[in-house]
Amino acid sequence: MRFALVDELRAERFRFIETLEGLSDEEFDSGTTLCAGWAPRDVLGHVIGFDYLLGSYLPYGTRIHAANQAQAERARMMSRRRLMEWARHWAANPSLTARLALPLALGDLGVHHQDVLRGLGLRRQVPDAVATAIFREGMQLSLWMNRRVLTHRLVPTDGHRPVGRGRQVRGTREAIGMWLAGRDSVAKELEFSS
Structure with missing residues (x-):
């Protein structure tokens, strides 16, 4: 079961990347999502940041929103090309954090993929x-x-x-x-x- 979830996590990450690659530069950089104040690139920065728990969250203690915002701001400082290269590496190589928290990692990613799609008025068939x-x-x-x-x-x-x-x-x-x-x-x- 755990290995199946790792495979599903990778697959959903690549589906998310496919969604993002289909966006125009304007949609990617400033499109509406269901995450208030965040464009698709910000959402991507956040979900990548989940894999780097120690570096992304621990410095902020219990201030989770501040940690999430820092992840989004880091993604804003990268070019789209560089951010998408990082995303492809992240998709193929789930960290130990993601592997230890597979149901949580998959759920967080699934919600945020839908945040981007629904925010832009797009739909997809959500895998079981x-x-x-x-x-x-x-x-x-x-x-x-x-x-x-x-x-x-x-x-x-x-x-x-x-x-x-x-x-x-x-x-x-x-x-x-x-x-x-x-x-x-x-x-x-x-x-x-x-």
Whole structure:
């Protein structure tokens, strides 16, 4: 199972790179994403930064947002060509940090890939393993950010058992996960009931 997730992580990284390579320079440098204030290049800088946990996060202690912003700023200082070269190396060679936290790494990447696509009005078929990872990532982020996971019964319509109790939310694993992760624009794809 772990090896399958490493392969899926690599595959999703290369799918993300493919998405980014399809963007114009303007979209890459200043396109809208679901991450407020971040363009696609900033999102890429952040997801690459996850692999370098010690250097990227530990200097900031508990100030995770500051660490994320520093990753985005580092990516802004690179040319698109250089950043994409780094991204291809990152995609092929997951770090020890990413390998030790595979479900988290895949979920974070899946959410951020969707942040870029949805922000630009693009869609894709989300692979099954990535949809599950986004759903799990959303549940984890919700505990920290908005507590939605504690007050809703989550009913995925595409192959996961229901989770939780409270007001029912129905939709795909990807849409529920994105909503739990604070992407409120996805709520229109969900069905809410008492």
